[in-house]
Each structure stands twice: as structure tokens, then as C-alpha cells.
Amino acid sequence: MRLLPLLLLLAVPARAELSTEAAAQDPMWLRLLHYAPGVFGGMRSTIDDATWFFAETGRDDPRAELAATLAAMREGREIDGMHAVCAYPARAAWIAANVEGAALPEVACPRFETWRERMNAGALSVIFASAYLDNPASMYGHTFLRLDNKEHDDAKRLLDYTVNYYAETDTMSGLAFAWNSIVGGYAGRFSTLPYYMKVQEYNNIETRDIWEYRLNVPPEGVERLVRHLWEIGRARPTYYFINRNCSYHLLPLLDVAAPGLDLAARFRSRAIPVDTLRALTEVPGLVERVEYRPSHEKKMRARRSLLGPAERALAKDLASAPSPLEIAGFAALGAEDQARVLDSAYDLFRYRIGFNPRQPDPVARRDAALLAHRAKLTPKPQALPGIARGENPERGHASSRFAAGFGADKKGALTTFEFRPALHDTLDDARGFLRGSRLEMATLRLRWEHEPQELVFEDLTGVDILSLAPWDAWSRPKSWKFRFGFGVQRDLAPLRGAAHAKAFGATFGFGRAYDLGPALVYALSDFDAALGAPFRDWYRFGAGAEGGVVVDAVPGLAVHLSARYVRYFLGDPRGRVVFTGGLGWSPLKRWTLRAQALRDAGHQEGRLSLGYFF
Amino acid sequence: MKKFLGIFVLALAAASSASAKGSHTMSGCGLGYMLFNTDNSMAMQILASTTNGTFGNQTFGMTTGTLGCTEDGAVKWARRIEAFTEVNYTALRREMAAGEGEIVGTFASLLGANDAQRAGVVEYLKGEYASVFTSETLTPQQMLNNVYAKLAQKPELLS
Numbered sequence: 001m002r003l004l005p006l007l008l009l010l011a012v013p014a015r016a017e018l019s020t021e022a023a024a025q026d027p028m029w030l031r032l033l034h035y036a037p038g039v040f041g042g043m044r045s046t047i048d049d050a051t052w053f054f055a056e057t058g059r060d061d062p063r064a065e066l067a068a069t070l071a072a073m074r075e076g077r078e079i080d081g082m083h084a085v086c087a088y089p090a091r092a093a094w095i096a097a098n099v100e101g102a103a104l105p106e107v108a109c110p111r112f113e114t115w116r117e118r119m120n121a122g123a124l125s126v127i128f129a130s131a132y133l134d135n136p137a138s139m140y141g142h143t144f145l146r147l148d149n150k151e152h153d154d155a156k157r158l159l160d161y162t163v164n165y166y167a168e169t170d171t172m173s174g175l176a177f178a179w180n181s182i183v184g185g186y187a188g189r190f191s192t193l194p195y196y197m198k199v200q201e202y203n204n205i206e207t208r209d210i211w212e213y214r215l216n217v218p219p220e221g222v223e224r225l226v227r228h229l230w231e232i233g234r235a236r237p238t239y240y241f242i243n244r245n246c247s248y249h250l251l252p253l254l255d256v257a258a259p260g261l262d263l264a265a266r267f268r269s270r271a272i273p274v275d276t277l278r279a280l281t282e283v284p285g286l287v288e289r290v291e292y293r294p295s296h297e298k299k300m301r302a303r304r305s306l307l308g309p310a311e312r313a314l315a316k317d318l319a320s321a322p323s324p325l326e327i328a329g330f331a332a333l334g335a336e337d338q339a340r341v342l343d344s345a346y347d348l349f350r351y352r353i354g355f356n357p358r359q360p361d362p363v364a365r366r367d368a369a370l371l372a373h374r375a376k377l378t379p380k381p382q383a384l385p386g387i388a389r390g391e392n393p394e395r396g397h398a399s400s401r402f403a404a405g406f407g408a409d410k411k412g413a414l415t416t417f418e419f420r421p422a423l424h425d426t427l428d429d430a431r432g433f434l435r436g437s438r439l440e441m442a443t444l445r446l447r448w449e450h451e452p453q454e455l456v457f458e459d460l461t462g463v464d465i466l467s468l469a470p471w472d473a474w475s476r477p478k479s480w481k482f483r484f485g486f487g488v489q490r491d492l493a494p495l496r497g498a499a500h501a502k503a504f505g506a507t508f509g510f511g512r513a514y515d516l517g518p519a520l521v522y523a524l525s526d527f528d529a530a531l532g533a534p535f536r537d538w539y540r541f542g543a544g545a546e547g548g549v550v551v552d553a554v555p556g557l558a559v560h561l562s563a564r565y566v567r568y569f570l571g572d573p574r575g576r577v578v579f580t581g582g583l584g585w586s587p588l589k590r591w592t593l594r595a596q597a598l599r600d601a602g603h604q605e606g607r608l609s610l611g612y613f614f
Numbered sequence: 615m616k617k618f619l620g621i622f623v624l625a626l627a628a629a630s631s632a633s634a635k636g637s638h639t640m641s642g643c644g645l646g647y648m649l650f651n652t653d654n655s656m657a658m659q660i661l662a663s664t665t666n667g668t669f670g671n672q673t674f675g676m677t678t679g680t681l682g683c684t685e686d687g688a689v690k691w692a693r694r695i696e697a698f699t700e701v702n703y704t705a706l707r708r709e710m711a712a713g714e715g716e717i718v719g720t721f722a723s724l725l726g727a728n729d730a731q732r733a734g735v736v737e738y739l740k741g742e743y744a745s746v747f748t749s750e751t752l753t754p755q756q757m758l759n760n761v762y763a764k765l766a767q768k769p770e771l772l773s
Contacts, residue, residue, distance in 0.1 A: 115688050233677045
């Protein structure tokens, strides 16, 4: 164990000239404690864990916290079995270098030193895990930090460590989980897992793409961040899905590493991972390069494209056969062809089985047989053709949209307003998003009717998701939709008047979509339920189907037509036929024009709107 | 002196367990299984995307002290090969059979290969695949023991 006094780690020339008064207001002190301007003035740390502070009022009082930190370090208070200086190395280093008369004791910090050596951080990267395969609900993605090891070249990247903020959950069961995540029912913590664990998790188990944003941060900043990570590792700030999630908590860390960034301040009310990525790429010179790791499913499809149709069929059979040699036609192939077919077959086998090493015996036997045979074939795997990366995630349109427009229905003319905090639908420019997808949350729609003049509430959507996954014989994705919200039930509006046709509604359905090249065509089942005053028995439930097409051949221009039929057979029975047609054109990054038409039972309307992304 | 004896005994125990072939199916880091004991259903995906789940997070919390193969949020240096092998076992077997890949390349580096020696080690392991993977239900620890034995037979690969 090397006995290296902590204070010798400083790369910053000592200033040691600030009075405690001045130091408490110094921007770096405020950054190290994650202070943000409070709602009623003053400062409040976004770390809401009282045990992370030395002063009782530490969370709201930088001066008290500095004084208490100084006191604790001078007296050598023990924290988690460590000297206070060793538990808070970033604070200690900064105080020693900047605060007049700090006189902090020189202490050996073996636990911190050992951990620091393991991290061996030379550079920083922000890593983005994109949406789960065919699940637009996860289009927000996830970000974490990677500490790029000084001694590792790209061939050893997997051995680097990552920094993750996560919610500590005891059970993860659907609704309870959703509720707790939003209202702050979970404490959050920071962990440092090896990158190879994250790559296994995201690329393979969850079939998600990974994007790596290598940052240009001076070594002094990286060292300061590493010291800060050790002290933040003790904190348990409450997790909030909307604004104190994985993406938010990386920002104060980056602010500590590169003080000029000031990122955290821009994301206090809402932190969507893609938005934080965008903020990084907009800082000149910060993002050095962007690397891409495709998911297992993407690699599987790329490798399959190297096979001819007969070979593809062989590979598919092989993936479910007890042994390769039992498949007629396989043994007759030459070694190179066998290798190619077997590599694809194994991709499919793995995709279907999953990556869990514990499998039932028959599966383990097939696994062993496929690999044993592959090992006997000399040819190496053929190089994969370039996998279409698509647009970088941060190059997609901005997350929020406000739109206003004109329209008309049977009653007369109207002006429409729509505010959508997040995120994307089928008429928006799909570059940077999943094709044929919709994820909308908390969308508010209003209209101003002209005859008679009246502001009418149309709709507040809780969640609206559509996933049109092009059918593939190997991955067999399901297409699906789910929506719930409160608003006008348009088919009843002409009968009851819009004011009396409002209800809580939920829809869900699943089916298939097919890729026709320039368009996606789909058919989904449709189960629709609603609760409210307009219905004879205060509710209704029905089943039916929806079919449609999304034409997106030209980037920035999309057309979506759909036809839907629902037969309500419980509570207020009736049939309902809905036709929708929409065209979206985004000539500029931030602007989009839409023309939409709707026919819902007796209701008809058309509208033209202009939307702005921000 | 007592401390030295204690360490000596521990080292002996460690050495003997390392050379025992296939006798401890429940030993190891337990990291591989941690990755798979979670709910990956559609309902979970919606919020799991930003909550980050619990894949190994508890074990790798900083300042959590010593837990099996980790200490304070890092893999113990002495267990790093084991940990890597467990987590990547499925992909590692595949790339060993194919004779190429990022994971088997990283594995070779962990075994001590430098840039120039990596390809040679990977090729050798592919050639010895059948004698490394001696059973369908081989555990990562057993596989590692076999790999060490094979590498010991060809010391020039890592010299």
C-alpha cells in the first residue's frame, strides 16, 4: 500500500488566498456541492440527502457547510470508516488549494487510492443507450459516464469503468414502479460498473444500440471529477423520473470536470437524455468523436445480408436443429460457406434463447454442438457490412413542440393550439428516432371556436405510444399501440356537444407492420375503454381493428393514413368508424407544417398547423 | 508472524481452489447471473430506460466495502479475469469458437497478451476449443482453469 498524502495529488497550483467567506461563494465550491439557486433566493443543493452534508443546514447554506467541512476535516472525524479528508477528497483538495489558513491534516487514503488506481481515468465519455428494440416508450434512452482508462486503447475499452446513477428499487412491479419513479419514492445512488457489464446489458440482453461521445476535457478536470466521484458515491439523492434521473445527475459531474460548461442549470426542470446529449454536442470542441455499437439484433441482420436465400433458409433451420450435421445441405457446403451460415445461425439461436448462460439441457447441447462445429472451421467470421447508423440521436428534432393552426368542422371555423412536452410522432421528421413510432406524454390540445366564440378544451393525453416494427422473419417483432388520456370523445361530440362528451379513455392494440420500402403498412387490433358522463352507463368498452400506412420515403416529409373500426358492446353500445389522414413537412429543423383531416363517426374536421420544436 | 501465517494459509486455500476442476459450481463472483435475474418485460422497459435498473449496481456502489469480487465499486484486481469471464461467458464462448472478436481479444489481453501476442493467443484457443470446453455444462470457472492449463503448455505465446 503506497502511502501517498492526498494533497500531493493536486495538479492545480496552490492559491490558498480565499477567506472562508469568499470561498463559500466560489463557483467551484458551489459546484462541488451541487448548489442551485433556490426558489426563494439563496442556494439549495440538488442532493437532498442530509447525511451527505456536514452542517445541519448544509443543504441550504454554503457558508455553514464550508465551516462544518473544515471543522470535520481538521478534527479528523470518521465517515464510513475513513478520515473525513479521505471520504471527501475533492472538497479537501479544493479547500487546501484555495482557502486561506485551511491547515488540513495530511492523511493517507488507501481505500480511495486503490479505487482511483482501478479507475485510472485519463478521459471522459458520455454513453447513450438508445431505445429498446421496437419500444418507442423507451425512446428517451439512458445516459451514463465512462472513465476512459489511461492505459487502455480501443481494444481494451470494455475494461474501462463507468459511472451510473440508478434508482434503488426493492421490487420492480409495473404500476408501483411507475408511480414511485415519478413521485420520488426511490433513493438514487451512484455505481461504477465495468463497461463490459453495460455493453452486455444494453447491446445483448436489451438489444439496444450504444453511442459513445468521447469528450475533450483537460486531465486536471478529469482528476478533479474522479475525486468528486468518490465523495458523491456516499450520497443518496432521491430519484425523480422527470428531472432528477440518470441524465440530470451526470450534468453536475460534468460541470465539476469542465467548469465552463454550466450544464446542470439548463436541465433543472426536465432532463431528457437526448436533450442533454444535444447540449454536449453544441459546446464547440467538447465532443471529440462519436462511436457506435449496434445491438445484437442489428448485427444479426447485417450478417444475414451476406447470405443468399438458400443459405438464409439453412441458417434458420440450423438455429433450431439439435446438431448442424443433421441439416441436409449443410454438410455439403465448403468450409467458408459453412462458417458464414453457421455464424448467422448462431446469431439467430442466441437472439431467440437470450444471453443467459444457464439454459435447460437440450438447449445447452444445441449450443455446444453449434460452437464445437464452428471451432473446427478455420475461416474467420466475414466482416460485417456497414450497419446503417442512422442519424445520431441528438440530431433529431428537439423534444418539445408547440403548434398553432386553423381548421374547420361542421360547426364552423376554429383556431387550434397544441403543446407537446415530449416527444415524437409519425408526422414528425423521423431522423434520429425509431421509424414509424409515436411517443407523446402530457400533450395538451385546445381550440378556439369562432361560431360562437369559445375556448374549448380538447384533450390532455397522458401517454400515447405507437410502435410499427417492420416484420422480420427472424426477429418477429410485434407492433402495438397504447394510449390513455382525458378528452372529448369525438364520435359523441355532435350528439352531446363537445362540453358533454369528455371522458377518460384508454386504448390498446397489437398486430403487425410490413416494410414496403417507401412506406410501412400495418394492421392492429383495437381495444378501447372509456369512463365518464357521456356514456349511458358511465363507461363503455369495445373491440375492433385499425389499419393504416405511413409513407416516409422522403426525409422530412411524412404521410400517415389510417382507418379504424370499434364496436362498443358494453355500456352505451354503438359502432364507431374513424378515418384519419395527415401530412407533415419539416423543411427546417425547428419548424414543421401539418395538414390533418379526421372523420370520427358523425364528426368531421380538417386543420392546417405550424409547429415549432424547442 | 501470525499475520504472515494467516496470509500463507489463505494463499494456499486460494491456490488449491483455483486448481480444483469443477468442484465449486456455486463459487465465483456471481456477476454473470446478476445480469439475468431481472424483469425485461415491456412494462418495465418504459421506465427502466432512465431508472437504470439494478444490474449489478448495488454490488458496484462506491464505498460499499468488500463484497465478493468487488471492493468499493471496482473489481478486485485478483478477480478481474474471473469477473470478465462470468459476465461475458456467452459471447466469449462464441468468439473463441469463431477465432475473432472484441471480447475474446480483451480476454487475451487479460490473460497477459500484449498487442502483438493477442491474435496468436486467440488462434491457439480456437484450435484447443474442444479441450477447453470439455462439457456442455461447463462453468466459467472450469473453463478458465482449462484455459490456464492449455496456456501453460505453450508458454511462448505470452512470453
